[in-house]
Amino acid sequence: MADEGVVAVYKNNAITDSKKTPFSIKVGMAQMLRGGAIIEVVNTEQAKIAESAGACSVLISQQSPHSNAVSRMTEPSMIREIKRAVSIPVMAKARVGHFVEAQILEAIGVDYIDESEVLTIADDENFINKHNLTTPFICGCNNLGQALNRIREGAAMIRAQGELTSGNICKTVRNVRSVMGSIRLLNNMDDDEVFAFAKKINAPYDLVAQTKQMGRLPVVHFAAGGIVTPADAALMMQLGCDGVFVGSDVFDCSDPYMRVRGIVQAVRHYNDPIVLAEASSGLEDAMAALDLSEERV
Numbered sequence: 001m002a003d004e005g006v007v008a009v010y011k012n013n014a015i016t017d018s019k020k021t022p023f024s025i026k027v028g029m030a031q032m033l034r035g036g037a038i039i040e041v042v043n044t045e046q047a048k049i050a051e052s053a054g055a056c057s058v059l060i061s062q063q064s065p066h067s068n069a070v071s072r073m074t075e076p077s078m079i080r081e082i083k084r085a086v087s088i089p090v091m092a093k094a095r096v097g098h099f100v101e102a103q104i105l106e107a108i109g110v111d112y113i114d115e116s117e118v119l120t121i122a123d124d125e126n127f128i129n130k131h132n133l134t135t136p137f138i139c140g141c142n143n144l145g146q147a148l149n150r151i152r153e154g155a156a157m158i159r160a161q162g163e164l165t166s167g168n169i170c171k172t173v174r175n176v177r178s179v180m181g182s183i184r185l186l187n188n189m190d191d192d193e194v195f196a197f198a199k200k201i202n203a204p205y206d207l208v209a210q211t212k213q214m215g216r217l218p219v220v221h222f223a224a225g226g227i228v229t230p231a232d233a234a235l236m237m238q239l240g241c242d243g244v245f246v247g248s249d250v251f252d253c254s255d256p257y258m259r260v261r262g263i264v265q266a267v268r269h270y271n272d273p274i275v276l277a278e279a280s281s282g283l284e285d286a287m288a289a290l291d292l293s294e295e296r297v
């Protein structure tokens with residue numbers, strides 16, 4: 001399943017963390033999640049359901065007591081408890097720029113760290129220098145420039161992030177299309193035009209050139225935000241993503257196992273409308289009432 005091309009490019013490019021895990025290894029670890037659904041969970045019970053329904057990983061999230069409270073890294077004992085309960089990889093979130101939260105998550109032994117703009121931002125100028133840690137990082141983006149800047153800082157996986165907890169995928173589609181559209185533009189460019197394009201999107205030239213050479217982002221590229229049905233998941237895959245993140249609202253229904261299972265099947269068989277019809281059947285529970293006027297930041 002691993003795309004050897006991606007790892008090989010990194011070996012040749014010598015982008016390594018000299019004292020830590022080589023970047024190529026982190027990129028390879030993220031590759032193992034390709035073609036999968038990562039399910040956000042807030043407790044052990046949800047993590048077990050996600051695992052039994054075929055999720056490739058769980059992303060631990062904290063239920064905030066107030067909607068406008070500062071949201072931080074999940075409390076370590078909850079992370080340890082979930083790690084003991086499941087055998088699939090466990091991800092946890094650190095605040096943007098909060099490298100100490102990342103150090104703590106690494107000490108606990110999480111498999112991947114999500115530097116999450118979904119939490120309250122800790123440093124509004126600097127992202128974590130992810131090369132200083134051994135654990136592979138995931139970062140969000142809205143466009144190609146942001147994606148390549150995060151990769152330069154050491155992100156081994158990119159998540160095109162849309163709107164949160166709304167069940168509305170419009171912003172996610174927009175951001176995925178923005179990344180894919182820029183890559184298509186780049187593919188059609190003359191090599192001489194790449195310098196000006198890199199400047200225009202404010203991204204490192206070498207990574208822009210590498211993206212052109214590979215015809216895709218140089219790391220695994222997932223979609224996140226508002227993905228709640230098998231059809232949503234298959235849409236992201238047909239748009240070119242390598243997998244999806246699904247929020248914990250997926251558990252707000254009478255049969256969360258069936259819903260997660262349907263999404264997992266849809267990610268695996270995204271080009272097969274017969275399987276997609278089967279995966280979508282029997283999920284009659286509407287998700288929690290949606291208020292499109294309320295956008296969580």
Ligand SMILES: O=C(CO)[C@H](O)[C@H](O)COP(=O)(O)O
Nearest residue numbers: 040118164165224225226247
């Ligand atoms: O925090 C996340 C990724 O870092 C969420 O898992 C992801 O954005 C899912 O969002 P939603 O709740 O809209 O499905």
